[in-house]
Amino acid sequence: MKAMNYRGPFRVRVEEKPMPKILHPEDAIVQVTRACICGSDLHLYHGMVPDTRIGSTFGHEFIGVVREVGTGVTKVKVGDKVLVPFNIACGRCNFCKQGLFANCHESNAMATAVGGIFGYSHIAGGFDGGQAEFVRVPYADVGPTIIPSDMDDEDALLLTDVLPTGYQAAEMGGIKVGDTVVVFGAGPVGIMAARCAWLFGATRVIVIDHLEYRLEFVRQYAACEAYNFRSMDDPVLFIKRITDWLGADVCIDAVGSDACGNAMQTITGKKLLLQAGAATALHWAINAVKKGGIVSVVGVYGPTDNLVPIGNVVNKGITIRANQTSVKRLLPKLMDHVRKGVLSPKDIITHRFALEDIAEAYQMFSAKLDECIKPVLIPST
Ligand code: NAD
Numbered sequence: 001m002k003a004m005n006y007r008g009p010f011r012v013r014v015e016e017k018p019m020p021k022i023l024h025p026e027d028a029i030v031q032v033t034r035a036c037i038c039g040s041d042l043h044l045y046h047g048m049v050p051d052t053r054i055g056s057t058f059g060h061e062f063i064g065v066v067r068e069v070g071t072g073v074t075k076v077k078v079g080d081k082v083l084v085p086f087n088i089a090c091g092r093c094n095f096c097k098q099g100l101f102a103n104c105h106e107s108n109a110m111a112t113a114v115g116g117i118f119g120y121s122h123i124a125g126g127f128d129g130g131q132a133e134f135v136r137v138p139y140a141d142v143g144p145t146i147i148p149s150d151m152d153d154e155d156a157l158l159l160t161d162v163l164p165t166g167y168q169a170a171e172m173g174g175i176k177v178g179d180t181v182v183v184f185g186a187g188p189v190g191i192m193a194a195r196c197a198w199l200f201g202a203t204r205v206i207v208i209d210h211l212e213y214r215l216e217f218v219r220q221y222a223a224c225e226a227y228n229f230r231s232m233d234d235p236v237l238f239i240k241r242i243t244d245w246l247g248a249d250v251c252i253d254a255v256g257s258d259a260c261g262n263a264m265q266t267i268t269g270k271k272l273l274l275q276a277g278a279a280t281a282l283h284w285a286i287n288a289v290k291k292g293g294i295v296s297v298v299g300v301y302g303p304t305d306n307l308v309p310i311g312n313v314v315n316k317g318i319t320i321r322a323n324q325t326s327v328k329r330l331l332p333k334l335m336d337h338v339r340k341g342v343l344s345p346k347d348i349i350t351h352r353f354a355l356e357d358i359a360e361a362y363q364m365f366s367a368k369l370d371e372c373i374k375p376v377l378i379p380s381t
């Protein structure tokens, strides 16, 4: 079969790989019909995630058709069209039982923090991902969810990660009626977080980024205010100024590691905080939230991004909440929202590529070329 193949930082291509096999009675093999590239894949692509091995296949956002099931699988059968949450979760450990599917204790042999994730290096279990024609799906009775016949495939695709992640970002923020919410990052995740913030009762939603085309998109899509940090002397001061000097009730970090140093190029004199990989958005979030406020972090950070300004966290009495998203926990509610038209995630898809064009797709999404918001790969039809 054809599969995406990682060759080192900024180098990916498609190669022939052996067909995945059922290795355990609870496995299924899924033929992938659509797979996204995620901002999280960019951390791998940029070489920021330890133990990302040459030859591995990325891809944790995918849908497809079940082609084979192990003898222990009872909830899905050959021919079912399924969406597959990005978390690989056993469904029965201490954490899964609490709904913390992202922190499953069994699916990742390292069992340190994160559970298994498709196509996300050996720190997330070393599983191959879905940017391929076929993928092995462990614990097939837990994650894979049948796509209802009245749901668009591409809406289903965005239910595997970015919509639940945006929703969980808003949920972790503990947004209350009347709150002002600031979202850092107008990528797919930040766009979804801004849209979902209204569902929790926010009365003001503000998005910060530096890409004008994304700011314009989020203004329309999420009916929010959106500002360019390159046009500000100091983003924290700017937020204080427009919130009666109180700061935001909730700040959401939907950026994570900034390998390309986007913020660094513009603002001088603060290089320590703004250099690439130095958690710029997280600093801004902590400093721009009001005293007693909540900072919700869904942006993904590597082990070198450890510069949290703990003094401000203590002195302002801030709560920081963070996690990978437990997609399965949120699926019933979000599938309902999508079917009722409350949320329409597929609207953020801007580009579609054949799997063979993977290098171009990664390059475009990484460099934010051609007004790219969310690229989708079509491995098979
Ligand atoms: P993306 O790269 O498309 O978007 C990131 C956006 O942040 C870009 O528009 C960029 O211009 C902007 N940005 C960069 N520096 C900024 C700053 N200092 N302030 C404000 N904006 C800034 O990525 P995405 O797909 O939207 O993902 C965003 C983050 O969410 C990534 O770190 C990704 O790994 C993470 N993520 C987490 C989960 C989870 O389960 N927690 C799931 C999916 C994605």
Ligand code: ZN
Pocket: 038, 039, 040, 041, 060, 061, 086, 161, 162
């Ligand atoms: Zn993702």
